[in-house]
Amino acid sequence: MKFVKMNGNGNDFVIIDDRKCEFKGKESQIAKILCDRHFGIGGDGILIVRNSEIAQIQMVIINSDGSYASMCGNGIRCFAKYVWDNHIVDSNPIKIETGDGVKDAFLHMENSKVEKVTINMGKPSFDCKSIPANCEDEIVNKKIKLHGREYNITTMLMGVPHTIIFGNLDDFDINEGKYIEKYELFPEGTNVNFCEIVDKNKIKVKTWERGAGATLACGTGNCSSVIAANKLGFTGDKVEVHIPGGKLLVQIKENGVFMTGPALISFKGELEI
Template identity: 50%
Template sequence: MNFYKMQGAGNDFVFIEDFNNEIEDECRLAEKLCDRHFGIGADGLVIVRKSEVAQAKMVIINADGSRANMCGNAIRCFGKYVYEHNIANSTKFSVETGDGVKEIEIILEDANVKYVKVYMGNPSYDGHDIPLNNLDSLIDTDIIVDNKTYRVTTVLMGVPHTVIFGNDRDYDAIGEGSKIEKFHLFKEGSNINFVKVIDKTHIRVDTWERGAGATLACGTGCSASVVVAKRLGLVDKDKEIYVKAPGGELIIDVQGNDVYMKGPAEVTFEGTTNL
């Protein structure tokens, strides 16, 4: 099996093609390939397939074998892959995901891919969409987890994200994020984003991801964090916001209810495996 290893702001993925739908147990395969000791090592497996509604279909499976509808960093890498492998014949094209069809724009510099821009869709605070247990919404509200109080806002940005602002303290993304993920109000768990506001156009985000753990960056998480920060009036509502994650920087633009993400994507290596 041929594979590509790619990363976006440090969030890394194994890419394989499956145009004829030959993979039988893709969740088990993800666990094997993503294992950092006995496999290739990655936060997730991305499968490239044919689509009847877009130029290509992205299937993403987390390192623990669980499925994800959408991943911001993965789809940027996917956009670069599709463009550079001539699956799409334009710098603007669409990709089918578990969260619907996403529009991609390849931004070139000297004929090379500098950034990939993705239309991330519309956020939803609706408790049915997220989904929440018996709750219409969870916006700027205190919850208690493991005897600690957190002021949270939860939004669906392709996948559920809970955003916590805290310039006055440091959070443990692993120790605290893993516990908040399982909070009883989250019907299917939640990704957790710990956010510090640097100024009106810059924030820092550390994310605990369902199925992957603490990652170096999370595109949907950075997008969700900006959406919530704008809603709460913590950043400029009319400007692009620069988001610093441990693995790099993303640029998030919110136009009305539409969210756009821009950032890098790189191939780290390629090879073959018989796992």
């Protein structure tokens, strides 16, 4: 199997071209093998290239634990660069089919190379049935108690479910995310973002990802954090997000939430599986 290892702000992925559907039905098993950091390549997930009937190309996302993800913000930037570099798609912007619908990827070129990518991530939903969450009202600044500690949470669907908790990052252990991920309010689990407000135009975020654990970056989580911060009046609609793996720019517009960040190739290779 030929592959490319890529990362967006340290959120790393193994990308494989499966337009012939040779690995169909084996995605979960393959992801566990490839993402193992000792016996495989290592990654937070795999991105599979497939043909699409509704867009120019399709991206299938499998987390490192073998579970399916409908959307990944850092992953789709890497995916867009991959399909451009390999001449699979030759237009800019690129329309990419995901489990969360078709997303537009705008490529920023320098010396004929893709350096950054902007993704229209779509719009969030606070509807509990969409998230899904066991409640009727929106989860906005809702107080919960878990393991003897109180949290004020805001939860939405941004392609995948995300829960945001505001405070000083030094006051949180990222591993607290594993308990919130499986909190009884969320029947299918939730991603968890700890967010610190720096000023109206800047925030810091650390993310515990459902199905992957602590990661250096999470694009959908960064967008969700900006949306929540804006909704609660902490920030404006254009925010620089600082994360362990670097930084992203997120802007809220009428037609969606736009995220801009890097997409880098780590290495290429071939693996026997």
